[in-house]
Amino acid sequence: MAHGPAFETNSAVVKWIDDRLPIFSLIHGSLGAGYLAPRNLNYWWNFGSLAGLCLVIQIVTGIVLAMHYTPNTLMAFDSVERIMRDVNYGWLIRYMHANGASMFFIAVYIHILRGLYYGSYKAPREMLWMIGLVIFLLMMATAFMGYVLPWGQMSFWGATVITNLFSAIPVVGDHIVTLLWGGFSVDNPTLNRFFSLHFLLPFVICGVVILHIWALHLPGSNNPLGIDAKGKGDKIPFHPFYTVKDAFGVGVFLIFFSLFLFYAPNALGHPDNYIPADPMVTPDSIVPEWYFLPFYAILRSITFDIGIPFTDIVIIPAKLLGVLAMFGSILLLFALPWLDTSKVRSAKFRPTYRIFFWFLVVDMVILTIVGGKKPEGIWPVVGLIGTAYYFLHFLVVMPLLGKIEQTLPLPESIAKACVKKA
Amino acid sequence: MSTIENTVEGDDGVNRRDFLHVAAAGFGAVGAAVAVWPFIDQMNPAADTLALASIEVDLSKIAVGEGVVVKWRGKPVFIRHRTAAEIEEAKAVDVGALVDKQTDAERVLPGKEEWLVVLGVCTHLGCVPLGTKTGDDRGEFGGWFCPCHGSHYDTSGRIRKGPAPRNLEVPGYAFASDTVLKIG
Amino acid sequence: MKMIKNFALALTAVAGLTMAANAATAGAHPKQVEWQFEGPFGTFDKASAQRGFQVFKQVCASCHSLKYFKFRNLAALGYEEDMIKAFAAEYEVPGEPDEFGEPTMIKALPQHGIPAPFANENAARASNGGALPPDLSLIVKARHDGANYVYSLMTGYEDAPADVSVTPGKSYNPYFKGGQIGMAPPLSDDIVEYEDGTKATQDQMARDVVNFLTFVAEPHLEQSHSMGLNVILFLLVLTIILYFSMKKVWKPVKEGKHFD
Numbered sequence: 001m002a003h004g005p006a007f008e009t010n011s012a013v014v015k016w017i018d019d020r021l022p023i024f025s026l027i028h029g030s031l032g033a034g035y036l037a038p039r040n041l042n043y044w045w046n047f048g049s050l051a052g053l054c055l056v057i058q059i060v061t062g063i064v065l066a067m068h069y070t071p072n073t074l075m076a077f078d079s080v081e082r083i084m085r086d087v088n089y090g091w092l093i094r095y096m097h098a099n100g101a102s103m104f105f106i107a108v109y110i111h112i113l114r115g116l117y118y119g120s121y122k123a124p125r126e127m128l129w130m131i132g133l134v135i136f137l138l139m140m141a142t143a144f145m146g147y148v149l150p151w152g153q154m155s156f157w158g159a160t161v162i163t164n165l166f167s168a169i170p171v172v173g174d175h176i177v178t179l180l181w182g183g184f185s186v187d188n189p190t191l192n193r194f195f196s197l198h199f200l201l202p203f204v205i206c207g208v209v210i211l212h213i214w215a216l217h218l219p220g221s222n223n224p225l226g227i228d229a230k231g232k233g234d235k236i237p238f239h240p241f242y243t244v245k246d247a248f249g250v251g252v253f254l255i256f257f258s259l260f261l262f263y264a265p266n267a268l269g270h271p272d273n274y275i276p277a278d279p280m281v282t283p284d285s286i287v288p289e290w291y292f293l294p295f296y297a298i299l300r301s302i303t304f305d306i307g308i309p310f311t312d313i314v315i316i317p318a319k320l321l322g323v324l325a326m327f328g329s330i331l332l333l334f335a336l337p338w339l340d341t342s343k344v345r346s347a348k349f350r351p352t353y354r355i356f357f358w359f360l361v362v363d364m365v366i367l368t369i370v371g372g373k374k375p376e377g378i379w380p381v382v383g384l385i386g387t388a389y390y391f392l393h394f395l396v397v398m399p400l401l402g403k404i405e406q407t408l409p410l411p412e413s414i415a416k417a418c419v420k421k422a
Numbered sequence: 423m424s425t426i427e428n429t430v431e432g433d434d435g436v437n438r439r440d441f442l443h444v445a446a447a448g449f450g451a452v453g454a455a456v457a458v459w460p461f462i463d464q465m466n467p468a469a470d471t472l473a474l475a476s477i478e479v480d481l482s483k484i485a486v487g488e489g490v491v492v493k494w495r496g497k498p499v500f501i502r503h504r505t506a507a508e509i510e511e512a513k514a515v516d517v518g519a520l521v522d523k524q525t526d527a528e529r530v531l532p533g534k535e536e537w538l539v540v541l542g543v544c545t546h547l548g549c550v551p552l553g554t555k556t557g558d559d560r561g562e563f564g565g566w567f568c569p570c571h572g573s574h575y576d577t578s579g580r581i582r583k584g585p586a587p588r589n590l591e592v593p594g595y596a597f598a599s600d601t602v603l604k605i606g
Numbered sequence: 607m608k609m610i611k612n613f614a615l616a617l618t619a620v621a622g623l624t625m626a627a628n629a630a631t632a633g634a635h636p637k638q639v640e641w642q643f644e645g646p647f648g649t650f651d652k653a654s655a656q657r658g659f660q661v662f663k664q665v666c667a668s669c670h671s672l673k674y675f676k677f678r679n680l681a682a683l684g685y686e687e688d689m690i691k692a693f694a695a696e697y698e699v700p701g702e703p704d705e706f707g708e709p710t711m712i713k714a715l716p717q718h719g720i721p722a723p724f725a726n727e728n729a730a731r732a733s734n735g736g737a738l739p740p741d742l743s744l745i746v747k748a749r750h751d752g753a754n755y756v757y758s759l760m761t762g763y764e765d766a767p768a769d770v771s772v773t774p775g776k777s778y779n780p781y782f783k784g785g786q787i788g789m790a791p792p793l794s795d796d797i798v799e800y801e802d803g804t805k806a807t808q809d810q811m812a813r814d815v816v817n818f819l820t821f822v823a824e825p826h827l828e829q830s831h832s833m834g835l836n837v838i839l840f841l842l843v844l845t846i847i848l849y850f851s852m853k854k855v856w857k858p859v860k861e862g863k864h865f866d
Contacts, residue, residue, distance in 0.1 A: 262834025
């Protein structure tokens with residue numbers, strides 16, 4: 001258990017309140033000195049709190065933007081321009097929101113990769129991992145619907161392409177798409193419901209984040225060594241040690257954020273979204289925001305049907321297969337705690353896994369680049385290879401490696417491993 | 423808590439430690455406070471709203487004894503071309519007996535006494551008083567009458583009877599030319 | 607300062623990569639011009655932007671609108687209120703219906719955007735051989751490398767290569783997607799006479815128009831740059847203090863003390 005000393009106070013008022021509503025005890029026990037965390041967490045562990053900060057920034061700026069935004073196809077683009085030009089600090093708040101989405105994904109991707117490297121998804125943290133994936137899925141849905149709201153060309157055509165994915169579902173696909181649209185194309189009803197859901201989902205994410213933290217506090221944080229922190233001296237109180245470390249991380253992160261916000265606010269966006277939506281003209285190439293590119297690449301890499309060999313019978317058409325591959329690439333991660341058969345958590349003691357981990361990172365970068373290219377020339381082949389490696393990594397490499405890999409000897413305890421160094 | 427603080431404090435740097443942490447917290451607090459401002463200021467009127475804050479009205483078509491309502495900052499403004507009798511009546515009132523003591527001269531521009539310009543918002547609870555359209559009930563004092571709670575205004579827009587606490591407000595205005603009035 | 611510049615360079619590199627990843631292969635790569643508004647300390651060249659406004663009024667405005675740019679926004683370029691009113695009054699916008707219910711046109715006021723010279727999209731297409739002159743309020747942000755793109759387009763008209771046959775009514779411009787553009791070469795030397803006496807070469811006018819249109823697309827650019835500098839300097843100081851505060855707090859842990 002990760003419990004430190006109980007909450008104590010000298011203030012009669014605080015004590016009076018806490019006896020009736022133990023809010024101070026709750027904070028003390030979850031983010032204060034009452035929560036004990038491993039003493040050896042490195043800077044990669046900062047990205048959880050940074051993701052939380054991003055969620056707060058997105059909600060605060062989003063609520064402000066909703067005060068000025070009009071969810072109507074005739075007025076949405078104009079209302080965004082009004083925010084950019086006329087609303088006091090509107091340009092600042094909108095750029096914060098647009099770039100904040102990218103920052104959120106940067107933080108979350110690093111957070112997930114850290115989990116993959118140090119085996120944070122392994123027992124007893126499977127629920128923690130899966131709840132995190134739910135947050136990731138909710139984030140993707142929220143970001144996608146948010147991108148539609150300015151009603152630029154990329155908004156409209158992104159919405160059209162992504163909602164059309166559901167048409168790949170046999171029999172009911174077209175009905176589902178019509179249901180999603182509330183009509184026969186992406187139009188005003190679609191924009192209205194996307195606005196409503198884009199407003200709602202962040203609060204759902206908040207709720208799931210609480211579950212995520214709850215599920216964290218039972219087993220406690222994993223650590224770079226990947227061994228259980230249960231001996232004397234393995235843990236230190238969250239406050240002040242990790243609060244001050246998180247605060248430092250926030251400072252560095254905000255500097256990084258500010259560079260984009262003030263000096264390159266449109267660098268991560270697409271210029272076509274400054275052209276008002278036109279249902280009659282499709283842009284040259286439809287590209288999602290950078291954080292969706294690897295999954296978009298997986299979707300597009302599948303251009304072949306699966307059928308019975310030597311016949312014309314198609315069992316899974318290419319379109320459906322691509323959609324299944326894309327959703328499968330994320331849903332697969334839910335099974336990761338069981339796909340990874342290794343007894344050792346941290347890649348620090350898994351020399352072979354460490355190499356494959358970096359293969360995966362490179363693969364994701366390649367898929368990101370492929371996702372941004374037109375499917376011409378070499379790119380579809382690269383995309384297919386990248387997709388194949390992605391699935392191989394999780395479905396073949398992870399299960400096999402756990403069985404055959406020679407792991408390095410684990411240290412006896414965190415305290416021994418760290419204090420020795422000092 | 424106490425054990426941590428005791429152990430964290432080194433023998434050498436108690437003051438420096440205090441200074442560092444206080445500086446960090448202070449800086450952070452100042453930064454957060456400044457960062458709040460844009461989120462508050464965004465609720466103030468935007469540049470396009472402020473740009474509409476002044477309007478020009480052509481007075482040449484308003485006959486003596488008639489009035490018009492124009493929209494200014496989202497609210498109605500009454501402009502009445504007063505008759506000589508109405509002006510006399512407004513001037514003759516004993517100011518000392520009024521709820522909100524104002525002479526007629528304080529409520530019109532010198533030399534332009536025939537034009538009365540007031541906000542068409544009852545000072546009681548914000549309804550729009552009757553009396554501008556022909557055939558409207560102008561109340562007991564020939565000005566305006568608010569149907570919501572029965573406030574009567576005179577030909578200078580002053581409150582004479584009823585629950586309203588103040589006279590109809592006079593917006594800032596000027597004559598751009600003899601027949602063009604600029605409000606705001 | 608050097609550090610900030612390095613940061614900015616790194617950032618530009620990252621941004622450039624991202625944009626390259628996004629880039630659609632449309633038209634030739636624009637000519638690269640150095641602009642005063644670029645970089646972390648970039649500001650608007652107001653004199654150039656004023657000339658650009660003159661070019662816009664006398665040349666571009668015969669086909670293009672600036673619907674999101676209001677005449678009142680000209681104040682930020684240094685124009686006085688009565689000048690702004692006079693500029694606005696040169697244009698007409700729809701007014702209230704008259705007493706018979708007929709539509710009316712009134713002189714534009716400072717709160718209006720710069721209107722299109724055509725009543726509607728069909729009228730615009732009819733006058734331009736089927737092509738629709740786009741609104742230019744956001745053109746610099748709505749194209750890859752927008753400022754250089756507009757400059758290149760303005761100065762990039764040339765004779766079509768032998769293997770390209772240009773449709774009648776179109777012109778050849780390699781910077782335009784597809785190479786064939788409905789807009790005839792708009793800028794030729796001395797097509798306007800600058801009020802400040804600057805020589806109106808094609809290159810000069812193209813630069814001035816880009817400076818003006820960049821201001822139109824991103825009017826808060828200067829504010830963003832100066833606020834960014836303050837915010838980042840503040841955050842640097844805060845982060846450095848937090849770093850030493852953290853080191854101080856962590857010292858006993860690093861020394862191996864136990865807290866449980």
